[in-house]
Structure formats: structure tokens, C-alpha cells
Amino acid sequence: MTVFSDHSIELSHLPFHYREAGDPDAPPVVLLHGLMYDARDWDEIAGFLAEDYRVLALTQRGHGESAWPGAYSFELGCGDLEAFTDSLSLERFTLIGHSMGARVGCVFAEKWPERIERMIWEDTAPVDVDFPEGSEAVPGAAPFDFSAATSLVHQIHHPDPSWWNDLRKITAPTLIIGGGSTSYTPQERLAEAARLLPDGRLATIEGAGHLVHRTRPEEYKELLRKFLKADPS
Template sequence: MELIKKQTELNGNTFNYLEGGDPSALPIVALHSLGNSATSWVHVAAGLEGDYRFIALDQRGHGESVRTDTYSFEEMREDLLLFVDALNLERFILLGHSMGGTVSYLFSQQYPARLEKLIVVDTPPPFPDEPIEIPPEPVEPLPFDWKALQSIMGQLNSPNPTWWEKLSAIITPTLIIGGSSSNIPQDKLREVSELIPDCKMVTVDGAGHHVHHDKLPEFLTILNNYLD
């Protein structure tokens, strides 16, 4: 499946996205991790076996989408709502990795009627842990807004407890895909899978945090089997 670069205006802000597949088929909307972009899903889209409309969004501050004054998981959740409304997507499959996975949890908690399935790659919602040191801004140009990293890492260090409290209210059939060699605690993924009523968890042996890059064939097998 070839993905074509497109743009749309959301509340006067320009957002970039990639789209391919059958325009009349069930949409899959994919959200990337912190510091990445929609292009991180190109090989996943190419490996889908069914007929889908695949749409990967550059979230605010990333790729070719708008740089804004403020960044938060909640703002990205509302960006997603505006985005799917702009594309007239009544119901869709939501696929999120890392930062995009947290946005996906929040969206499924807030707007459950919009989702057919939820697929989260190697992330639980942020939880209290050892503080993450925010590094100094690099001097070389970056493909994303440094303010986004600072803000999102700030939320990782001070997570909202309701993000976990509302996991049991997620009614969407959910799949969590973890990596056995990831720096993300896999016991936290299992905890999430036990809190969401209709949830399955699969761990990809030898994969790190970027499961769909580290072990693409294995990832695609799991994804295609779940979507079938």
C-alpha cells in the first residue's frame, strides 16, 4: 500500500498526514511516538493483508504539522477528534505507539463510540516512577518541536491518575503489543491488559520499544491476525 502525503486544516492549523488504501474501506488511523512522524508507519501500511484505508497523522509539533505554543496528551487527543471529524471518519481502528499510544488510550476513554478496535504498541499510560531527566536542547536542527518533548516528558513525570483510573471504562476491543527487550516495563502492559475488559496482550520476543521497526514481520503477523 502506497501512502500519499496530504494536509488538512484543523482550527486554522495545518496538519500533515499520509493516506493510502481503499477510500471506502474501514479506516486505520495511526499515531506515532514522541520525536517521530507519520512516516514511521510506512512499512506497516505496506504489510497489511486486508483492505483498509490507512491514515497516519503527524501529531502537533511533529513532521510537517503545526508547531504550537502548548503541547499535551489531552491536546493531541482533541487534535485527533478534529482530524477524524474533518475526514468524516465515523468509526475507525486506532493504532498508537508510545506517545501515540497514550493519546489512543485517552481517546478511547473519552470517545469510545468512534472506535472499532484499539491497538497500542509498547506503552501503558504514564505512571509514577523515577523522574525522567529532560535533556538540554540539541544545537542541531530537529525534525520536531523541542517544546513538545519538554511538555510530554513533563507529563510523564507528573502523570494524571485518572488516565489509569479510566482504563476499566474502555469498552473497545483492545490489543497491546509489547517488546520483550523494551525499556518499557512489560508488567505494566500486563496490568493495563487486565484493567481493560476486552483486552489481549502479545509480547514480541527480541523486540525493543520500537516493536514495528525491530521485528516488522512478527509485528505484521500479530497485527494482521488481530485485524482479520
């Protein structure tokens, strides 16, 4: 049974929550949750990864036990990730993000590509997405600042063109996991993003929808296992 520990950390003078599991001397993996969730959303996947990695799941600003400062953007999330990994002396790490978390990871990897060992985006790319009403209203959702959702959804509908244009700057092997035809994310844009990435690939779990790691955890774990163990050459 995986043992998780909860921690508080100050980043840019704001309190943040994160969960940790695995050997502290193992290669680090950072997990970033989607909108309206928190670090606990990753517990099943984190438990799987903790067999081989030091797993660090950060609760992002405006969610759960982390700060609700009223200011939200993907750029601020990127700054939080930089501060978090700097505080833990993680010079290079694997990054796994779902939805909002993957977009934060994209911005980070474009700015500091040398710090990313490998990256997984779950059912997202830096493009406009038409959210269906109530799409995230499922068990496991965490308390969150509604203004965070408002601000971030506005950015999703009006993405910075550089997020897409700079995909070629991301040098790390990157796996995009799509949820197939039942997801509201345009799957053809995931495929296009994978082609633009220097070392990108797309794997689709048909019928999984947007919450792939929740609806199809065993298939998701198998994709992670193969990707993270693959020879980078």
C-alpha cells in the first residue's frame, strides 16, 4: 500500500499544498491536476508511479488547500511550478499534467525545455476548447475559487498564439493521451500538436472521455509504463 505524505510549502509568499509518495532518492515525477481538482485526484496514478519514482502532486493555486489569491493565469501557474521545483531542488524532472495542468506544463516546457526529462499531457493541447456545461462535475472535485475557473477558461478560449507556435521548443519526449470521441477536446488538434512537437506522439484510449486517468486507469497506467521506460534514443 502506497504511503502518501501531505506538505505545505510557501511559493512566492503564498501557501501551497502538495502530496508526496515514493523513494525520495528516486527520479522525480511532478503531477499537475485539472481544473476544479487538487493533488488527491492523482492518488491512484501516484501510487502506481511511486513504485519507481519520487512522486510530487502539487495542488495548484485557487484549488483545495493551496492559496486562493484571486489572480489566475497559466503564466502564473507556470511561475508556481518553477518556484515549486526550485524549492525542492528539482533541476530536471518528468511532468504529467491533466487538462489545466498539462497547459501549465506546456508553458513551462516551452520556457525551460532543458528542465523536462519527459512529459505527458492528458487530453489537452494549447487550443480553444468548447466546454460542455457540467463537464467537470464528477466525484472527486475539490473546493476551488470560482474566479480561477472564470479566468482560466477565458484564457483557454483565447489562447496565447505563442503556446501553439512554440511547441517546437519542447525537446523532451512528450506523450499526449487522448480520450477519443467521447471527449470534448478536439482529438484532431491533439494529433496535430503531437506532429509539431520534436519528439511527440499521441495515444488514444477510445471512449475514455476527458478524465482519462479516472475512467480508464489501468490502460492509462500501461501507457505510462511503456512511455516512461522507453529508451529515449
